[in-house]
Amino acid sequence: MFNARICARSFLGAALLIGSFAAAPAVAAWEPTRPVEFIIPAGTGGGADIMARTIQGIVTKHNLMKQPMVVINKAGGAGGEGFLDVKNSRNNPHKIVITLSNLFTTPLATGIPFSYKDLTPVAMLALDEFILWVNASSPHKTVKDFLAAAKAANGTFKMGGTGSKQEDQIITEAIQKSSGAKFIYIPQSGGGAVAVQLVGGHIDSTVNNPNEAVSHWRGGSVRPLCVFDSKPLPYDEKIAGDLGWNSVPTCKSQGLDTEYLMLRGIFMSPGATKDQVEYYIELFKKVRATPEWADLMKSGAFNQTFMVGDEYAKWVAVEEKRHQDLMKDAGFLASQ
Amino acid sequence: MEEIGNLFTGFATVLRPFNIMVMVLGIVLGVVIGVLPGLGGANGVAILLPLTFSMSPTSAIIMLSCIYWGALFGGAITSILFNIPGEPWSVATTFDGHPMAQQGKAGEALTAAFTSSFVGALFAVVVITLIAPLVAKFALQFGPAEKFAVYFLAFCSFVGMSKEPPSKTVAAMMIGFALASVGLDSMTGQLRLTFGIETLLTGFDFLIAVIGLFGIGEILLTMEEGLSFKGKSAKINARVVWETWKELPRYWVTSLRSCIIGCWMGVTPAGATPASFMSYGIAKRLSKRGRNFGNGEIEGVVAPETAAHAAGTSALLPMLALGVPGSPTAAVLLGGLLIWGLQPGPMLFVEQKDFVWGLIASMYLGNIVGLIIVLTTVPLLAAILRIPFSIIAPIILVLCAIGAYTVHNSTFDVVMMLVFGVVGYLLKKCNYPLAPLVLAIVLGDKAEEAFRQSLLASQGSLGIFWSNGLVGTIMALGLIALFWTAIQTGWTRLAAKPAV
Numbered sequence: 159m160f161n162a163r164i165c166a167r168s169f170l171g172a173a174l175l176i177g178s179f180a181a182a183p184a185v186a187a188w189e190p191t192r193p194v195e196f197i198i199p200a201g202t203g204g205g206a207d208i209m210a211r212t213i214q215g216i217v218t219k220h221n222l223m224k225q226p227m228v229v230i231n232k233a234g235g236a237g238g239e240g241f242l243d244v245k246n247s248r249n250n251p252h253k254i255v256i257t258l259s260n261l262f263t264t265p266l267a268t269g270i271p272f273s274y275k276d277l278t279p280v281a282m283l284a285l286d287e288f289i290l291w292v293n294a295s296s297p298h299k300t301v302k303d304f305l306a307a308a309k310a311a312n313g314t315f316k317m318g319g320t321g322s323k324q325e326d327q328i329i330t331e332a333i334q335k336s337s338g339a340k341f342i343y344i345p346q347s348g349g350g351a352v353a354v355q356l357v358g359g360h361i362d363s364t365v366n367n368p369n370e371a372v373s374h375w376r377g378g379s380v381r382p383l384c385v386f387d388s389k390p391l392p393y394d395e396k397i398a399g400d401l402g403w404n405s406v407p408t409c410k411s412q413g414l415d416t417e418y419l420m421l422r423g424i425f426m427s428p429g430a431t432k433d434q435v436e437y438y439i440e441l442f443k444k445v446r447a448t449p450e451w452a453d454l455m456k457s458g459a460f461n462q463t464f465m466v467g468d469e470y471a472k473w474v475a476v477e478e479k480r481h482q483d484l485m486k487d488a489g490f491l492a493s494q
Numbered sequence: 495m496e497e498i499g500n501l502f503t504g505f506a507t508v509l510r511p512f513n514i515m516v517m518v519l520g521i522v523l524g525v526v527i528g529v530l531p532g533l534g535g536a537n538g539v540a541i542l543l544p545l546t547f548s549m550s551p552t553s554a555i556i557m558l559s560c561i562y563w564g565a566l567f568g569g570a571i572t573s574i575l576f577n578i579p580g581e582p583w584s585v586a587t588t589f590d591g592h593p594m595a596q597q598g599k600a601g602e603a604l605t606a607a608f609t610s611s612f613v614g615a616l617f618a619v620v621v622i623t624l625i626a627p628l629v630a631k632f633a634l635q636f637g638p639a640e641k642f643a644v645y646f647l648a649f650c651s652f653v654g655m656s657k658e659p660p661s662k663t664v665a666a667m668m669i670g671f672a673l674a675s676v677g678l679d680s681m682t683g684q685l686r687l688t689f690g691i692e693t694l695l696t697g698f699d700f701l702i703a704v705i706g707l708f709g710i711g712e713i714l715l716t717m718e719e720g721l722s723f724k725g726k727s728a729k730i731n732a733r734v735v736w737e738t739w740k741e742l743p744r745y746w747v748t749s750l751r752s753c754i755i756g757c758w759m760g761v762t763p764a765g766a767t768p769a770s771f772m773s774y775g776i777a778k779r780l781s782k783r784g785r786n787f788g789n790g791e792i793e794g795v796v797a798p799e800t801a802a803h804a805a806g807t808s809a810l811l812p813m814l815a816l817g818v819p820g821s822p823t824a825a826v827l828l829g830g831l832l833i834w835g836l837q838p839g840p841m842l843f844v845e846q847k848d849f850v851w852g853l854i855a856s857m858y859l860g861n862i863v864g865l866i867i868v869l870t871t872v873p874l875l876a877a878i879l880r881i882p883f884s885i886i887a888p889i890i891l892v893l894c895a896i897g898a899y900t901v902h903n904s905t906f907d908v909v910m911m912l913v914f915g916v917v918g919y920l921l922k923k924c925n926y927p928l929a930p931l932v933l934a935i936v937l938g939d940k941a942e943e944a945f946r947q948s949l950l951a952s953q954g955s956l957g958i959f960w961s962n963g964l965v966g967t968i969m970a971l972g973l974i975a976l977f978w979t980a981i982q983t984g985w986t987r988l989a990a991k992p993a994v
Contacts, residue, residue, distance in 0.1 A: 232902070234696025235678045235685065239902070242692055267683045270695065316951055322683035344638075344950050345681055347943065354816050360637030360951070373817055373839020457837065492684065 188433035190225040190252055197230055197244055197255040199237030199264075204320070204348050205286055205367050207231065209422055209454065210256045213442075216450050222441055225252075236264045236321060238272065245276040247427040251434040254280065254426045259325040261421065261474075262481035267323040269492030274478060277425035279471050280438045283446070285419040285461035288329055288386040289406060291364045291371050293356055294379050301384050301412035304363070305337045313340035318352045318361035321345055323490040325420055326352075328481070329365045329386065331488040332416045356380055367420075368403065369458035384409040386418045391459045403459040419461060421477065423470070439466050500847060501623060504855030507848070513556050514863075516549070517856070520557040521864045524564015525871075528581075529571050551836065551849060556856040558830050563615070563857075563864045566806055570607040570799060571875060575600060576890050578709035578897075582700055582936045583766035583802035585929065586774040588708060590787060590794025597790050601734035601876040602741075605869065609742060610749065610796045612865040614803035617753040618760065619857045622811050626843065629761050629808070630815035636762055638947035639958045643968035644759070645941035648768035649933070651975035655775035657787075658927045660979075666926050670934025671942075673698045680939070681946045693906040700936050702898045702907050706914025707921075707928050709894045713887050714919040734876070735869050738792075745796050748777050752797045756804025761812065766805040767936050771929070773801030779978070807857065814838050814850065 196214060200206045214229045216222070232240030237260040244255045255277070265272045290301065298304035308315040319326025322345040330343050344361060346352045349370035356364050356371075357379045364371070365386070374380045375398050384407050385391060391403040409416055426438060445451055446464065455462055465473055485491055507513070546554035566581075573584040574591035587607060594603035622629070636644075649667065656663045676687045677697025688694040752773040759769035777797035778787040787794045813828060817838040831838055836846055843850055878886070898911040921928060952958035960966045974981065 232696075234902075236683060238678075239696045242695070263683075268678070268685050270685070270692070314953070322679075322681055324683065342950055342953070344947050345683075346947070347680065350817050354634065355637065357816075358634040358637060373837050373841060377840030379840065490683070 188251070188431070188437050190223065190437075192252050193226045193228050194223065195230055195253045196227050197232055197240045197253065199232060199240030199255060199260060200258060201231060201233040201348055204350070205369060205458070206256050206258045206422070208369065208458075209283070212450065212454050213256075213445055216445050216448050217441070219450070220444070220448060222444050235270065236260055236268065236324065238264050238268060238270045241265075241272050241277075242270065244425070244427050245272055249429040250427050251430055254424055254438060256283075257421055257423050257425060258286075259328075259420045259481070260321075261425075262478050263324045263328070263485065263490075266482060266485050267490055267492055274425070274474055276428055278428060278430040278435060279474060280424040280426055280435055280466070281442050282421060282423040282463060282465040282470050282473065283442060284422045284455065285463055286367050286422050287391065287459055287461055288325075288365045288418050288420070289368055289371070290333075290383040290386070290409065290414075291353075291356060291366055291375075291380050292362065292383060293359055294381050295359075296362070296381065298383070299381075301407075301409060301414050304383055305339050305414065308339035308341065308362075309337075313342070315339070315341050315363065316344055316361040317341040318344050318346055318355050318364045320347075320349050320352055323485070323488075325418065326365050328484050328488065328490075329416065329418050332418065332484065333414065335487070336415045353380070367458065368460075372397065372457065372459075382406045384412050384414065386416055387461065388417055393456055393459050395456065421474070422460070423474075498623075500851040501855060503848070504851035504853075505859070507552055507852045508556060508855045508859055513553055513856075514859075516553050516557045517560045517860055517863050518867070520560025521564040521567075521860065521867050524561040524566075524864075525568040525571075525868060526564075527561065528565035528568020546830070552852045555827075555830065555849070555853055556860070558827055559853065559856055560860045560864070562827065563860050564867075566615075566803060567608060567611055567864055567868045570611065571604065574603045574607060574795075575875065575878060576709060577712040578890070578894065579704055582704075582932075583770045583798075583806065585704060585708075585767075585932050586770040586798030586802075587795060589774065589798075589929065590789070590791050592712075593788070593790035594792070594795070595879060598879075599790065600879050601872050602738045602792060603790075603795055604872045604875060605735050605738040606742060606792050606795045607799045608865060608868045608872070609739065610752075610799035611803040612861055613749055614753055614756050614800035614805075615807045615857070615861050617800075618757050618804040618807035619854065619861070621757050621808060622857075623854060626811060626815070629811050630840070633761055633812045633816060635964060638944045638951065639961065640762070640965045640968065642941060642944035642948055643959060643965045643972065644762050645768065645937050645944060647968055647972040647975065648772055648937065649941070650972040651772050651775050651978075652930055652933060654975040654978040655779045656927065656930070657778065657785075658925070662926050663930050666921065666928065667930040667934045670931040671938045673703065673931075674935050674938025675942070680943055681950075693904065696902060697939075698910070698935060699901050699907070700932070701901050702911050703914050703935050704932055705894045705898050706911040707918035707932065709890065710912060710915025711918025711922060711928075713890060714915060715922060716883060716887070735872055741792065742796070745793050748781065748793055748797050749800050751776065751780075752800035753804045756801035757808045759801070760805035760808030765809055766802045767933070769805035770798035770802035771933055774798040810857075814842055814853075815840060 196210055198207050198210045210229050214227050217227050232243055237258070240255060241261070241264065244253055247253045261274050264270065292298055292304060298307055317330050319330060321327070327343050327345070330341055334340055346355060349366055352364050353366050353371045353374055355361050357374050371380055375382065378398060386409050388408065388410070390408055391406060393403040396402050424438065424442060426435065486494075546557050549557065569579065569581040569584040570587050570591070573579045573587045574595050577588050577592040579585045579588055591603045591607060594600065653660055653663050653667070674697070676694055677685070678695070679686045685695065755773045755776070756766070756769045759765065759772065774794065774797050777793060778784045781787070781793050783791055783793065817828070828838055836842065836849060894911060895908050898907045899905065901907055918928060921931070948958050959969050
């Protein structure tokens, strides 16, 4: 049995070796000498998972790295498992992690000994948008109708979202605060499951990311009401009939003053040197230049802001402060 | 009959020499992955995913789905030979499969397991071919309350159908529920029962518990019996496959029932694990030889394997049609689809017909190729048991340790595995059944999540579990299953009365 496993390994190794002959000469001074572990602090099938697996595919297909990239899901404890793993891998430059908002929310809500400051920031790859969705058969065509109905329903409207005390529930809290309507928040295990519950009519609304709900929008079973960004999305491709992402109005323009964007960024283990950070920045710049990346951005209607270095570190610091305030207001802190 | 036409186009694509080669390679790799405990289908598919990038999407998905089939087949091998289930749905296979191996009938058990897997999967593929659109719609009706009802039914049928005293079954189940609640509480986002220990953050993984309870526990029991492994008498017999096949048609009723249970549980997103347990439990009650279940009854291998594979296969349909993966392996397959720009969801069947029907055609052929490949290995695998126990036991221990370690790459898990081994040994000595414990670890947190989601939605009213025909029917079935013994006794008395 062991032989068979070694066979499978060497077969894989041979395939990668053949591939690497075509690789371009590397620019950076440091290079990975073993396989790079790419940690996802979330389950399979979610937004972070899809992005990380796409990156793995791009890196392999275009031979951007001489060593293989291995994607590992460490979703336990709302991602705490993954973050603690990276935190405890000081001076191991072969470990990187993709983040979502649980970088801030998990330590705040659970009190686990972890802070974003424990990791080395590499780059912001993009920001993920949030959209308010209702079932296509819902009578509410605009945000105003929807909120008025939610208020009239007197706290019986059901909002589904991913996880508890994470981004979806924070947005729900923000909507309640700015509109005065009350929702029952029902946590689900993942974005895909949330979308299916909305299609099945088991909940009234969601704040799914675009790519979690896009296939159901194309299938005509859900309807976007507004996007939680300061300006409309720039993608004009038609998705459902005449409508594209650019036809979704901002929530603010509809009288719902709430904005929220989620970090899709890369961090690495503590104690990384400048050369090592530089290597990964260059790697992700190459990833961003591929057509597959452009396709991912378009299908998920991402906000394509890219940041590295001090600018990125500052952005993260501001965002952490904001999450702390939002969660304190909602009573979500572990110490409360 | 448009579906049939599409299916034949699919067959034409799949039957190219290159694709058939890819298929054989995928099955062999899959079996290897399935045999190694802990590596599991999901990791295997993830490791091999990059291999497929140079292929066309259709060849690539054929390869990946064949790895999936291979891993499903392979899971039964370690369950039967060493009492170590590699996947949750192989647990029920150990109940009768391993005793058979101990009696020197490993060849028969493996043949029965592989053949039943094939029958179950084939039945599910036919169901997919014929009623794909209806099935997807049915899956949409499942909200939290309906999901809870399905789990409730699985737990109840286990208590009601079990031959052990209900008090012992319930006790074992409760230990399982307690273990399942360790870690993050998904409803409040707070940690439970971790006592500040970081390694408990993730809770108890099913695989570690099972490798310990079954694998290590079994080694301890055998050691107590004086290191004599009864499997020594296993004879290498190339004709064992034919001889078992002659016997199998006798169990067609069990087989058909298990297929239906499997498909139903696969489509309702409960999945393969409850399907295999339920099917085993019901077969135990209804079979004429039910009393002998657990002592190496071939029907006890047929029932769970058929249901697990029918469920595993039919679960791919909601994944393709709704984009929600039913198992970790399916999730990795989903990732593969996305890399080739195929967005799973309701439009996949409309916009990517070639791909979908190619995949379905490859399910038919992949299963046939898989069955042929695994059946040829049966005499070889059965011969493993001829190796003296004093040599094989350390190897099993090492395999168990590697398996437990690979789940989270943590040495703490290896320690946990040994602890579970001792617990498993003690429970067995006191005649507590292990299966309900395992079932509760696997499904406990999902059942809890569904229950609390339902109550959140209904604002605390239990009426939500009777609020529509679907959920009410499943709950009623659950209650009937729970009190089955009492109902049966009552019925016999009533029926006897007029005669008096």
